Amino acid sequence: MAMMRAAFYDSYGPPEVIYVGRAPVPTPRKGQVLVRVGAASVNGGELFARAGRLRLLTGRRFPKAVGIDFAGRIEALGPGVRGVGAGEDVWGVLPRGRMGTAAEFVAVDAGRVAPIPAGLDAIEAVSLLAGGTTALTGLRDKAALRGGERLLVRGAAGGVGSLAVQLGKVFGAHVTGLASARTGDFVRGLGADEVLDYAVTGPGDLGRFDVVFDTVGGRLPEFRRLLAPGGRMVAVAFDASRILRDVGYLFASVVHGSRRVRFFSGDPRRELLDELAVLVGDGSIRPVVDTVRPLSEVAVAHRALEDGGVRGKQVIAI
Structure with a gap:
């Protein structure tokens, strides 16, 4: 054998x-x-x-x-x-x-x-593979991102987030990336219009966005509040320490309110x-x-x- x-x-x-x-x-x-x-x-x-x-x-x-x-x-x-x-x-x-x-x-x-x-x-x-297919499905099919919209990518330097930044620009969005200070230049090089250090920039320091693409997990209610009317949030990761809370929150968001949160796991x-x-x-x-x-x-x-x-x-x- x-x-x-x-x-x-x-x-x-x-x-x-x-x-x-x-x-x-x-x-x-x-x-x-x-x-x-x-x-x-x-x-x-x-x-x-x-x-x-x-x-x-x-x-x-x-x-x-x-x-x-x-x-x-x-x-x-x-x-x-x-x-x-x-x-x-x-x-x-x-x-x-x-x-x-x-x-x-x-x-x-x-x-x-x-x-x-x-x-x-x-x-x-x-x-490019898993991150690219996840970002493409999330931004195009789940969030229906359109040209001129404001996109926030949380975890913008990672394997999924780095592709979401690039695809956000392909779809004509204004892209803001949340990343660490040491990866800021890398995210700018991917095409992000603005890059913010997540260690010093909290949700309360950010403006409104049409789409939030979250590759980190946790704090979903705080980031959902950043959505403009009709905004969409796509979560591709959970904070494992708070997974039951996150799942419950996602379920509630499907039933209530106009600012919807969607979670999905890629299967390309x-x-x-x-x-x-x-x-x-x-x-x-x-x-x-x-x-x-x-x-x-x-x-x-x-x-x-x-x-x-x-x-x-x-x-x-x-």
């Missing part, structure tokens, strides 16, 4: 619970492709899962795998696969609730992969990947790589993202 290297953890805890072990190379089932992974990235939801803050959803069965997005090359096809072939360079995101791309190989439904945008390598491509398929590739191809958005690390340093990448202050993505080169 062919074996591969992959990242796992055997108990919930800090980043250091992650280790690189060995597992059988998966066999693609009907409708699946086997991808030799070139790169994966670290995403915020994985930190919560690994720390055990979502254990009611993730359960207590171990070991658990690591990684949700990937860029690589198709190695083999399962029965019944059409439209793609071995040797093609592709990118994709695993279905909601599944992890395992921090590994040398991953088997995934063929409908969840699409060609990597021309001119990008695996590392550049994966830095090929159509959305292709739409993102068009934006990459015409230069509307660009890769946002903070640091590239080998598979052996997955835990270090988790720690770096958890500590904050990153500029774009922590990428794992397989």
